Amino acid sequence: MRVAVIGGGWAGMAAAVALAQGGSQVTVLEAARTLGGRARRVPVTGADGAELSLDNGQHILIGAYTHTLGLMRTVGIDVPSALLRTPLALSYADQTGLQLPDLPPPWDALVGVARARGWRWTDKLALLRACAGWQIRGFQCDAHWSVAQLCHGLTPRLLQEFIEPLCVSALNTPAHEASAQVFLRVLRDSLFSGRGGSNLLLPRMDLGALFPEAAARWLATQGATVHTGQRVQQLQHTHTGATEGWLVDGVPFDAVVLATHSTESARLVRAALPSMPQAAQAPMTQWADTAQALRFTAIGTVYALAPHAADTTGMGHTLAQPMLALRPTPQEPAQFVFDRSHLGGPPGLLAFVVSASEQDRATLEQQVLQQAQRQLGLSGLIPLQTVVEKRATFACTPALQRPAVALLPSLCAAGDYTEGPYPATLEGATMSGLQAAQHLLCGQQATAAAPSN
Numbered sequence: 001m002r003v004a005v006i007g008g009g010w011a012g013m014a015a016a017v018a019l020a021q022g023g024s025q026v027t028v029l030e031a032a033r034t035l036g037g038r039a040r041r042v043p044v045t046g047a048d049g050a051e052l053s054l055d056n057g058q059h060i061l062i063g064a065y066t067h068t069l070g071l072m073r074t075v076g077i078d079v080p081s082a083l084l085r086t087p088l089a090l091s092y093a094d095q096t097g098l099q100l101p102d103l104p105p106p107w108d109a110l111v112g113v114a115r116a117r118g119w120r121w122t123d124k125l126a127l128l129r130a131c132a133g134w135q136i137r138g139f140q141c142d143a144h145w146s147v148a149q150l151c152h153g154l155t156p157r158l159l160q161e162f163i164e165p166l167c168v169s170a171l172n173t174p175a176h177e178a179s180a181q182v183f184l185r186v187l188r189d190s191l192f193s194g195r196g197g198s199n200l201l202l203p204r205m206d207l208g209a210l211f212p213e214a215a216a217r218w219l220a221t222q223g224a225t226v227h228t229g230q231r232v233q234q235l236q237h238t239h240t241g242a243t244e245g246w247l248v249d250g251v252p253f254d255a256v257v258l259a260t261h262s263t264e265s266a267r268l269v270r271a272a273l274p275s276m277p278q279a280a281q282a283p284m285t286q287w288a289d290t291a292q293a294l295r296f297t298a299i300g301t302v303y304a305l306a307p308h309a310a311d312t313t314g315m316g317h318t319l320a321q322p323m324l325a326l327r328p329t330p331q332e333p334a335q336f337v338f339d340r341s342h343l344g345g346p347p348g349l350l351a352f353v354v355s356a357s358e359q360d361r362a363t364l365e366q367q368v369l370q371q372a373q374r375q376l377g378l379s380g381l382i383p384l385q386t387v388v389e390k391r392a393t394f395a396c397t398p399a400l401q402r403p404a405v406a407l408l409p410s411l412c413a414a415g416d417y418t419e420g421p422y423p424a425t426l427e428g429a430t431m432s433g434l435q436a437a438q439h440l441l442c443g444q445q446a447t448a449a450a451p452s453n
Helices: 012-022 064-073 108-115 121-136 157-170 178-190 212-221 262-277 279-294 360-377 424-451
Strands: 002-006 025-029 039-046 051-055 083-086 089-091 097-099 201-202 225-227 235-240 242-246 249-253 256-259 298-303 323-325 336-339 349-357 382-394 406-408 410-414
Touching: 002 012, 002 242, 002 249, 012 025, 012 064, 012 212, 012 249, 012 256, 012 424, 025 212, 039 298, 064 212, 064 424, 089 157, 097 108, 097 157, 108 121, 108 323, 157 178, 157 349, 235 256, 235 262, 242 256, 256 262, 256 424, 262 279, 279 406, 298 360, 323 424, 349 360, 360 382, 410 424
Parallel strands: 002 025, 002 256, 025 225, 256 410
Antiparallel strands: 039 051, 083 201, 089 097, 089 323, 235 242, 242 249, 298 349, 298 382, 323 336, 336 349, 406 410
């Protein structure tokens, strides 16, 4: 089966790897010059003139991302070396907050909550009582509830220092707008999926090297081809007798995976409508409408250099931990800061993350530098690069209708926005790619097994 995978982000590369494993002849077509999509390498010139490999956004993984971690191993990534594994922690610079110990669930949560610094016993008991209730109800709730509705009754400290940062980091949507059901699914799979499921996995290499570029090298060994800088302009359905196929910019393929962002995939589907069977045109139009109706939220990442890194551990680290939570306000918007020197980066390199960002780049940078001085005592930071990914994630709102992965027997979509249990995460992207590949491979097997006349 000759398959065109349109898009070389994490979803597209996941689909390509799975299709190649299934024996398909795969061609990946990526419009950008760099693989990775919204989780990619960004080269930056440092203050000393040396080139640094940063990312278009500071991403983290968690131990429960079994599909993503499995794909990394498949394409030759040494996961323990590539990712720094630490227990889940929402710790602040004043040493308050939650940090889970390395214990199997539910003991990690019980002990972590009991030891949480700066929390009163009323806070701790309220959180344990809420978690027990969610577990008893099978982590299910009204599909129309927001996270704020789900957590109504929790103390203000819990809402501000646990629920809100966890929600905005996982769903990139404020708690009063975010889907409670998706939030519960994330909690279930991370905190209650087994030992290590809630661990934070912090990349020690840039996001391109972490999976998509390694996947491209692996695909080359399987006879697949990966093209960058090639934007697909036209998609056309073909039908000869009992055999259907596709022309991608005039090149014939048996099947297609649309692994671009939702708006671009909708454009390609609409372009192909005149060539599709009459019966398929209405559902394909509805799919495109659903994809285009998604609302997106931005993530901003401010990279800055501390000119005189405070060496607290003898290793040139500015912060005592690789990641700290911050207390955001409208004027101080960052929720987290990462000390990249803990992750193999140069001394003094910090990454401030602003989820659900609404500021322009210049304002965001100025506000974050002021926040660093007030909340971390870091003055004189040198701004290095500020990246605002305007379409970083879809807004994960209650009862959101998301487009299906399977469109036709020979046409699939892959992307974190497609129908699935997770918000816009790397795991959601890779899962959608694997699901798209499985759909096409199963369809091929069914066709091969069908009796001929």
